[in-house]
Amino acid sequence: MSLDTSKSRAAILQRIRTNQRRPGPATDAQRAQAEDYLARHPSGPGPAIPGDLTRHFRQTAERMASTVDEVSSVGEAPGAVARYLLAQGLAPNVVIWPQLAELDWAAAGVAAAVRRPKRDESQGADPVGVTSCFCALAETGTLVLTSSRETPSSTHLLPETHIAIVPASRIVATMEDAFALMRAERGGVADMMPRAINMVSGPSRTGDIEQTIVLGAHGPYRVHIVVVAGA
Secondary structure, eight states, rough: OOOOOHHHHHHHHHHHHHHOOOOOOHHHHHHHHHHHHHHHHHOOOOOOOOHHHHHHHHHHHHHTTOOOEEESGGGGGHHHHHHHHHHOOOOOEEEEGGGGGGSTTTTTTTTEEEEEEOGGGOOOOOEEEEOOOOOEETTTTEEEEOOOOOOHHHHHHHHEEEEEEEGGGGSSHHHHHHHHHHHHHSSSSSSSOSEEEEEEEESSSEEETOOOOTTTTTSSSEEEEEEEEOO
């Protein structure tokens, strides 16, 4: 069952407009004014990303305790996933995003279910979730994931192991570049911004207890990234 939050979001935005004494949704002229401001607004200072973005992303992701593999085409991704599961001693059973269903998982010996993961241990929790991503940040080794019916956040938040398939063409330099890309691709009226954006920089961790780092506190304790060079 999917939760539809569009009506709640519309009601919240309407209350904001009412408090601002605005009679209704933004007009085309107001949207154009906002887009013009964003286009003219200079970006703040940012770090220089030396060399190849993919190489830099791999280095920073590994510093964040992610593991990284690279393949030359997206068709090789299921095989890379299978090798990782075998190396970790994990069963070749995964839940995946719908957009990954067209890959030949069976040929790689992986049983891939297109559904949201189960978390209840008594009912057989799903240990591995496989996703793609909206983009990735070379600066910090971060995965940027947007939520929707086709890209549910539970797939990368609930399983103990998260595997992300990342097209090299979707690796950008900085967070500012990621949001610029999001505005360009999803900022229009017809395709609204996602209701949630998750940024994943390695396994979940906390140091709340005696300042000791514990992995997997609020999410997966393994994050494995498969970079697809030809995508």
